Amino acid sequence: MNNYVRINKKINSFDKIIEIDGDKSISIRCVLLASQAIGKSRIYNLLKSEDVISTLKSIKQLGINYKNKKNFLEIYGSGLDGYKTEKKVKIDAGNSGTLARLILGLLVNSKNTIKITGDKSLSMRDFSRITEPLKNFGAELLSKKNSLPVEIRGSQFLRPISYDEKIGSAQCKSAVMLAALKTPGLTKIKAKKSRNHSETLFKSLNIPIKIKKGRYFDIIEINGQKNFQGFDYIIPGDISSSSFFLVLTILAKNSKLIIKNVNINSTRTGILNILNKMNANIKIKNKKIYKGEPIGDLFVKSSNNLKAIKCPKSVNSSAIDEFLVIFLIAAKAKGVSSFEDLGELNKKESPRLNISLDFLNKIGVKYKRKNDDIKIYGDPNLEITKSFKIKNYLKDHRVFMMSCIAALTLVKNCSVTINDKDSIKTSFPNFLNILKKLGAKIN
């Protein structure tokens, strides 16, 4: 089977209702927490993607068993001291930054040295942002050039820390929260706002946590070494995966889409605020709260009156995985859109800020870049009229998916070839199936 797709036709109008695969951040967190709970946990609608499979393989290597049942996955935890951290365990986190960073937090009390490795993309990412705070708990962490492989050897004499998380990274915040869970005493975290699924899960599991919410920062206090019971959890749809379909619908002609049961936690809905300010018309209906997480159905329609945005940097963190597709909307909007302080985008599965700008350039969109601030000169008549290929050398799943959406909405009398189709397996294996259900012609 070829590992590329070729698109030479815009998608026709559609009017459909879809469901999207389970949320990746919540799936990984649920598996890791279930592996540390006492007794059985049942996780429904777990995302079946490579990042989550790597998470399951990791807990298995640490002596935790699980079983695939018909509608759920059952995990058998044996408490905060339940990992068997035998000698020479090597955990391969694959492409997943969330897994590699969060599991390091859970290994601060490992008895032996454990090595964490990853694929080419993950091995290029910074780990000092997490090894430094974890060392303060008393664990030993070794890495060359601040990147993977990282070796961790835990301590039996952990001490609580005060940690100032300044990047707005949920992975850093969560890894420290998980280390705090293993540590006696009170760990204090001051964290720049970022996705808060770890906090909602801690609360729903009755883990002793106190949160004071500020405008830009939250103060989190965790009292560690308190065991918690196994739990049931139904994972909602992933808003980051949904965003490809929101943008597809907005840019397609005369189309309508309903996406059911999506996580709409406000720390993740930056894209909805940004696109609605640009004159898209996305509505949330049937809102409910499940174990502290808001969930709803997203209603979206095509728009042909998009306007530019001056995007405040305060929304960056709540839209961090969505800028690739937000830039496509900016490219089709009337006027000049501006975005600020997007350096973190270059620290993802690939340098996404550089890659997005190269892509815009390839399809004839004008932009200006000053350090990590960019301006995009939108053109409501934009079309792709010259064939080209996307190489995607770090096999970034979101680069693949964004390129498909661009081609399906902009291509005219030419063809776009997009490599590394397999990359969608890391986060959204059903991406192409759903596109085909909506009528997309993909070769």
Ligand code: S3P
């Ligand atoms: C994630 C946090 C974000 C995000 C990533 C998933 C998480 O990364 O980009 O896809 O599940 O905690 P940072 O926390 O590094 O910003």
